Amino acid sequence: MPQFFGAVAPVVPDYDEAIAYYTQVLGFELAEDSALGDGKRWVLVAPPGSHGTRLLLARAATPAQLERVGDQTGGHVFLFLHTDDFRRDHAAFTARGVKKNPTIPLVG
Numbered sequence: 001m002p003q004f005f006g007a008v009a010p011v012v013p014d015y016d017e018a019i020a021y022y023t024q025v026l027g028f029e030l031a032e033d034s035a036l037g038d039g040k041r042w043v044l045v046a047p048p049g050s051h052g053t054r055l056l057l058a059r060a061a062t063p064a065q066l067e068r069v070g071d072q073t074g075g076h077v078f079l080f081l082h083t084d085d086f087r088r089d090h091a092a093f094t095a096r097g098v099k100k101n102p103t104i105p106l107v108g
Contacts, residue, residue, distance in 0.1 A: 007044060007056040008079065011065050011072060015041050018057045025096050028055075047081065055079075 012018035015033075022028040022045040031044040031054055043057040060066040072078060083089045 005053045007054045009056040009058040010078065011060050011069050012057050013060055013066060013069050015043055015057060015059050018059075019043060019045065022055065022057070025098060027092060027096065 019030060019033070023030055027048065028045040029048050029050075031046050032042060033044075034042045036042055040059070044054045045057065046052075046054040060069060081089075
């Protein structure tokens with residue numbers, strides 16, 4: 001059987017805040033939000049029309065995990081979003097308030 005990455009799990013401080021950011025600001029789609037018990041949820045988001053890897057939003061459960069939010073890769077780029085129209089998507093992100101990180105170059 002071929003192998004592939006089904007999900008990548010960024011650590012987030014709060015499920016609902018993360019869902020709002022990924023869906024309202026980045027324009028991603030909420031693919032699943034299922035309760036797992038004990039306050040845990042299985043939350044998947046993905047770019048619209050995506051059939052590949054999704055993001056599994058993992059709520060930080062410890063102070064150490066909370067400290068890693070936003071710096072999960074030690075300052076390296078975490079994800080690369082491919083698009084068929086860079087200018088369109090850049091304009092949409094900018095219109096929704098997404099700001100460029102000055103340490104990360106935009107390629108397009």
